[in-house]
Amino acid sequence: RIVAPLWAAGYRGFFLDTLDSYRLAPAFDEAAQQQGLVAVVETLHRRFPGIRLILNRGFEVLPKLAGKVEMVAAESLFRGWNALSQAYVEVPEKDREWLLARLREARDTHGLPVLAIDYVPPHDRALARATADRIKALGMVPWVADGALATLGIGQVEVVPRRILMLYDSREAPAVHQTQIVRFAAMPLQHLGYATEFVDVNQTLPDGPLGGRVAGIVLWLNGSPKQPRALTAWLRRQMAAGIRIAAIGQLGPPLDGRVPGELGLAVPGPPAPGKISQVAADPMFGFEARPRPDRQALQHLRVAGEAGRSLLRFADSRGEHYDAAAILPWGGYVLEPFVVALVPGTEQARWVVDPFAFFQAALALPAMPVPDTTTENGRRLMLVHIDGDGFPSLSERPGSPIAGRVLVDDVIARSRVPTTLS
Secondary structure (H helix, E strand, C coil): CCHHHHHHCCCCEEEECCCCHHHHCCCCCHHHHHHHHHHHHHHHHHHCCCCEEEEECCHHHHHHCCCCCCEEEEECCCEEEECCCCEEEECCHHHHHHHHHHHHHHHHCCCCCEEEEEECCCCCHHHHHHHHHHHHHCCCEEEEECCCCCCCCECCCCCCCCEEEEEECHHHCCCHHHCHHHHHHHHHHHHCCCEEEEEECCCCCCCCCCCCCCCEEEEECCCCCCCHHHHHHHHHHHHHCCCCEEEEECCCCCCCCCHHHHCCEECCCCCCCCCCEEEEECCCECCCCCCCCCCCCCCCCEECCCCCEEEEEEECCCCCEEEEEEEECCEEEEECCCCEEECCCCCCEEECECHHHHHHHHCCCCCCCCCCCCCCCCCCCCCEEECCCCCCCECCCCCCCEHHHHHHHHHHHHHCCCEEEC
16 A cells, blocks of 8 residues: 555655554564564565665564665664654763664674664754764764754755745835846855745745755845734744844844844944944945945944944944944844945946855855856856847948848858857
C-alpha cells in the first residue's frame, strides 16, 4: 500500500523511521518484533530489486541485514527536540555516549555510513553550524535542522540562502515594477547573487520559520501600511528569529513609543532653530550624489548608546544628533531623503548611499560565489537585438538605399548571427 505506488512513481530510496518504536508499547516481544523488522526489509528487497534503504536506529537487526541497508541514522546525538515540553535540549552525556557506541558499531563493524540528525532552533545558525562540525569531526554525516524538520538545515555542506524578501506597499504604484523597491533595490541585490521575491505588505505575509530559507528582508515603504500592527508583529518575529532587515526610506509602521528601544534607537525632539549640519558620514555615502541636510525631511531618530553604528549623522545648533542611517544588531536603515536623489526634469535618479555596500552590511551578506546573472544556469549567451528606429530612413550610401537594406546586406547577412529586430 505504501511502497508500491511510490516505486511506480520512480522513487528508489526509502527512509524507515524509528525502528525501535515498538518499545513504547506497554508490552512487547523483543525477538518477535525484530524478526518482523527483518522480514519487512527482506520482503522489500524481494519485491523491489535495487531498493535502497536508510534505517533510523534498528541497531539490533543490522547483523541479519548484511547488504540490504545503505545507511543507519539516529536522532539527537548532541542536540535534541523534546516533543513533550516543546523545547530544544542538550543531550545528556550518558545518553550521547550510548548512542555514539551504537553508531560506531554500525560504521566500524557493519561498514555502513552513519547519519546523525540533531535539532537546533532555526534562527541559531551558528549553533547549527557548530553542531554539524562536531558530528563531522566524528566521521559521521550530519544533518542539523529544526524540531519540525521544516527547514533545510545544515549537513555536509551548508546551502547559502539566496532569496531576499522585498516588502512593498502595492498602493505606491499601479504595478509592482513601478515601485521604488523594484526600480532601485532589485538590481544591486541581484548583482550580488540574490533572488528577489516581492511581497505586498497588505497581503498575507510568509508564514513559518524563514531561517536558512531567506538571506534577509528589505522593507521599502512610503507611508503607513493598511495593517501596521500586523506588520510590526511579523517583523518582530523575524528579528527574534535572527532574520536581518534593511529598512529603506522609513522604518515602516508608526513608532509607538516601545519599538524604538527594541530597535536600539532613541527619539530626540525636533531640531533647534538654526543650521542643520552633517557631522559624520560613512564612506558608503556620496556614492552618486552628496547627502544634503534637509530640516523638513529630517526624521527624529538616533542610535541609542552603543547599540549600533551610525552611518550618517547630523546635528542641530544645540548639538543634538540625528542618525539618518545606521547598522544595528537586527539589520540597518537609511531614511529619506538620503537614499536616492531624483534628477529634476528627468526620470533619472542618483544613489546617495552605495546600495551594494549598505545591503551587504545591513543584511550581513556573506562573501560567496555569485552565479552569472545572464542566464539561469550560468552559461554565457550572446543575444543580438536591433531597435527599429530609423529602419525606413535613407542611408548616406550612393543611391541612398534605405537603412534597413544596408543593415541586412552589410551587417546581418555577413555576421550570420541570429538577430532580432523590432
